[in-house]
Amino acid sequence: MTSTRxxxxxxxxxxxxxxxxxxxxSGPAGTDARQGSxxxxxxxxxxxxxxxxxxxxxxxxxxxxxAPFLYAxxxxxxxxxxxxxxTHFTGIKNYETLVTSSSFWQAAxxxxxxxxxxxxxxxxxxxxxxxxxHRLRRGGSALRTLFILPMAAAPIAVMYDWQLIFNALSGxxxxxxxxxxxxxxxxxxxxxxxxxxxxxIDIWQWTPFILVIIVGGLxxxxxxxxxxxxxxxxxxxxxxxxxxVPLLRPYIMVACLFRVIDALKTFxxxxxxxxxxxxxxxxxxxxxxxxxxxxxxxFxxxxxxxxxxxxxxxxxxxxxxxxxxxxxxxxxxx
Amino acid sequence: MKSVRTRSPRWTGPFLRWIxxxxxxxxxxxxxYWLIRTxxxxxxxxxxxxPDWFSHLGISSYQAVFSSGAFLTALLxxxxxxxxxxxxxxxxxxxxxxxxxxxxxxxxxxGNYEFWVLSSRMAPPIAVALPLYFIYVKIHLEDTxxxxxxxxxxxxxxxxxxxxxxxxxxxxxxxxxxxxADGCSSWRAFRTIGWPLARPGAVGAATIAxxxxxNEFFLALVLTNTxxxxxxxxxxxxxxxxxxxxxxxxxxxCVILIPTVIVVGLFQRQLVSGLTFGAVKG
Numbered sequence: 001m002t003s004t005r006x007x008x009x010x011x012x013x014x015x016x017x018x019x020x021x022x023x024x025x026s027g028p029a030g031t032d033a034r035q036g037s038x039x040x041x042x043x044x045x046x047x048x049x050x051x052x053x054x055x056x057x058x059x060x061x062x063x064x065x066x067a068p069f070l071y072a073x074x075x076x077x078x079x080x081x082x083x084x085x086x087t088h089f090t091g092i093k094n095y096e097t098l099v100t101s102s103s104f105w106q107a108a109x110x111x112x113x114x115x116x117x118x119x120x121x122x123x124x125x126x127x128x129x130x131x132x133x134h135r136l137r138r139g140g141s142a143l144r145t146l147f148i149l150p151m152a153a154a155p156i157a158v159m160y161d162w163q164l165i166f167n168a169l170s171g172x173x174x175x176x177x178x179x180x181x182x183x184x185x186x187x188x189x190x191x192x193x194x195x196x197x198x199x200x201i202d203i204w205q206w207t208p209f210i211l212v213i214i215v216g217g218l219x220x221x222x223x224x225x226x227x228x229x230x231x232x233x234x235x236x237x238x239x240x241x242x243x244x245v246p247l248l249r250p251y252i253m254v255a256c257l258f259r260v261i262d263a264l265k266t267f268x269x270x271x272x273x274x275x276x277x278x279x280x281x282x283x284x285x286x287x288x289x290x291x292x293x294x295x296x297x298x299f300x301x302x303x304x305x306x307x308x309x310x311x312x313x314x315x316x317x318x319x320x321x322x323x324x325x326x327x328x329x330x331x332x333x334x
Numbered sequence: 335m336k337s338v339r340t341r342s343p344r345w346t347g348p349f350l351r352w353i354x355x356x357x358x359x360x361x362x363x364x365x366x367y368w369l370i371r372t373x374x375x376x377x378x379x380x381x382x383x384x385p386d387w388f389s390h391l392g393i394s395s396y397q398a399v400f401s402s403g404a405f406l407t408a409l410l411x412x413x414x415x416x417x418x419x420x421x422x423x424x425x426x427x428x429x430x431x432x433x434x435x436x437x438x439x440x441x442x443x444x445g446n447y448e449f450w451v452l453s454s455r456m457a458p459p460i461a462v463a464l465p466l467y468f469i470y471v472k473i474h475l476e477d478t479x480x481x482x483x484x485x486x487x488x489x490x491x492x493x494x495x496x497x498x499x500x501x502x503x504x505x506x507x508x509x510x511x512x513x514x515a516d517g518c519s520s521w522r523a524f525r526t527i528g529w530p531l532a533r534p535g536a537v538g539a540a541t542i543a544x545x546x547x548x549n550e551f552f553l554a555l556v557l558t559n560t561x562x563x564x565x566x567x568x569x570x571x572x573x574x575x576x577x578x579x580x581x582x583x584x585x586x587x588c589v590i591l592i593p594t595v596i597v598v599g600l601f602q603r604q605l606v607s608g609l610t611f612g613a614v615k616g
Contacts, residue, residue, distance in 0.1 A: 049433075049437055049519075049520035049521070050433045050434075050437035050520075051433075052433075052520075053429045053430065053432055053433025053434075053437065053520070053524070054429070054430050054433045054434070054447075055429075056425060056426040056429050056430070057426040057427065057429065057430035057451070057491065057495055058430075060422065060426050060487060060488070060491055061450070061451065061454055061488070061491065061492075063484075064462075064466075064484055064485065064487060064488030065454045065457065065462075065488055067465070067469070068461065068462050068465035068466050068469070068488075069457070069461065069465075071465030071468065071469065072461045072462075072464065072465045075464065075465065125358075128354065129354070129355065129358050132351040132354050132355050133355065135351065136351075136355070143355065143359065144602070144606075145598070145599060145602050146359065146362060146363070147358070147359075147362055148598055148602065148605070148606075149362065149366065149595060149598065150362060150365075150366075151545075152545055152591075152594040152595055152597070152598040153366075153549075153591050153594065153595070154548065154549040154565070154566055154569075154587075154590045154591060154594065155549055155551060155566070156549075156551055156566040156569050156570050156573075156587075156590070157369070157566075157569060157586075157587030157588070157590045157591055158365070158587075160369075160569070160573055160583055160584070160587050161365050161366075161368060161369040161584075161587060162365065163573075164368065164369075164372060164381075164580070164584070165365060165368055170381045170382075172368060172385055175384065175385065204361070204362075204365065209609070212605070212606050212609050212610070213609055213610055215606070216606055216607070216609070216610030217610070236347065251610070258455075258493070261455060261456050264458075265458055265459060267459060267551070267552050268551050268552070271551075271555075271570075272570065272573065285458075286458050286459070286460070289458060289460045289461075290459075290460055293460050293464055294460075294556065299464060302460055302464065303460065303461060303464060303465075305460075306457075306458040306459075306460040306461035306464075307458075307461055309458045310456060310457055310458055310461055313456035313458075314453060314456060317452065317453070317456060318449075321449075
């Protein structure tokens with residue numbers, strides 16, 4: 001536990017490390033893990049072996065992430081476009097143009113609304129369904145397999161499916177709504193329904209991801225805790241809020257981390273179903289960068305938008321990872 | 335166990351649970367059912383209202399989809415790409431997981447390295463795809479399977495490595511220390527002890543890598559054209575150009591779903607533990 005606490009105590013540093021070493025760490029462990037038993041091999045030998053083990057990943061990541069990243073940074077500082085001759089260095093002009101344009105901020109707002117609402121609903125649904133699933137006497141594993149399927153399904157196929165269902169005139173969604181006398185919205189074709197429709201699809205497809213993690217977390221909570229709480233006379237609701245949710249927090253954090261990162265990058269549904277429209281109703285930052293770079297062939301502003309989104313994602317991840325490490329520490333302390 | 339399940343003595347709790355699970359099951363199943371139905375009813379009825387819920391079934395749509403061979407080629411491309419991406423990502427992730435957790439290290443460097451690994455997952459696709467496209471044009475990798483494999487590996491390897499790092503972390507350090515005390519080299523310790531213990535985690539990671547690669551759309555759309563087109567891109571182009579009718583599109587969609595559904599069915603347990611690993615307190 002020592003190292004976990006140490007990590008939580010130094011929030012400025014990346015929070016992912018140290019856990020595996022707590023058993024070895026003696027005394028002020030966590031700050032330097034190089035101490036080991038005297039029988040271990042010389043340090044420089046280990047360091048060389050370590051380098052060997054890290055080589056493949058370093059090579060792959062170096063070639064396929066650093067090179068494109070640097071290229072993207074350069075592109076974002078130019079007016080590169082196949083529509084004109086030559087490419088000129090324009091400094092931070094692309095960024096200036098972006099932060100002063102209303103369409104950029106509109107896209108940023110759309111991104112935030114989409115991400116926050118979709119992930120929040122997914123999380124709530126996943127906790128409720130996960131809780132019910134966990135307490136099922138039998139059939140839980142079969143149901144879980146069924147519930148995972150949307151996550152495994154290829155997004156393009158899923159989007160085509162929802163295009164059929166959400167069709168304003170011939171779609172089955174409006175047919176069923178009409179049968180029970182409810183209003184029949186133009187799901188994907190009207191400005192105020194298009195974004196909620198994309199959220200509904202995102203919720204259908206990605207609640208399983210959080211659900212899987214929540215169910216894993218629930219099965220890690222020992223039953224004795226609930227038994228003790230019952231002896232103390234805690235109600236079901238109290239047990240949920242005082243035991244289940246706090247102990248699940250690390251799992252919730254991890255699920256949120258990955259879902260938020262992916263929701264920020266949502267592309268498939270927008271491209272297939274709305275192309276960012278009607279108007280700009282479903283143009284997120286990620287889609288905005290695609291429109292500029294691919295549709296308008298303005299590579300500079302396109303990559304600049306993408307890099308701003310990357311910075312936002314990095315900051316968010318730093319923040320969520322810090323919270324994750326903290327919630328792990330709390331869960332251990334309990 | 336028993337006392338937990340009976341802790342709410344009233345009948346409303348279980349009742350509400352069953353209603354809730356029933357509604358959620360319907361919500362999950364209905365779109366899948368609708369896709370399968372549309373692929374099986376005759377094309378002229380696919381769009382009619384009131385809907386033809388489930389009659390007059392036939393596989394003519396599937397026959398039409400495969401009649402040209404273009405879709406089959408695209409599926410083959412998908413299979414090659416996802417197999418290669420899965421192999422490379424799991425290999426890199428496994429080595430890195432062992433190296434980062436079970437060899438002596440500098441903690442600060444390791445933390446930064448892990449963050450770098452994870453950050454590869456955050457890059458917006460345009461920031462990866464556009465530069466890669468220009469580089470590919472220069473070195474003639476555009477519209478090739480190799481180019482797509484390299485690009486997809488970039489986006490998949492981060493999460494796979496993260497899972498493998500957590501997997502190796504869950505193996506007690508003492509086990510490997512004992513091996514090294516007996517004079518094992520690092521490589522032998524990895525091969526005889528580390529890898530066998532990490533294998534279940536690697537299967538889960540491979541399942542996730544396969545899903546991500548098979549379903550990947552953006553990079554395939556930007557980096558390939560016709561020579562290396564994958565299943566999802568082929569389907570997207572079918573939808574866009576309306577070269578197929580509704581039933582045939584639904585049939586093509588169902589075919590694309592089959593491999594991932596099979597993989598998830600087979601490796602569900604490993605997939606779940608792989609996804610849960612990131613949250614386990616090491």
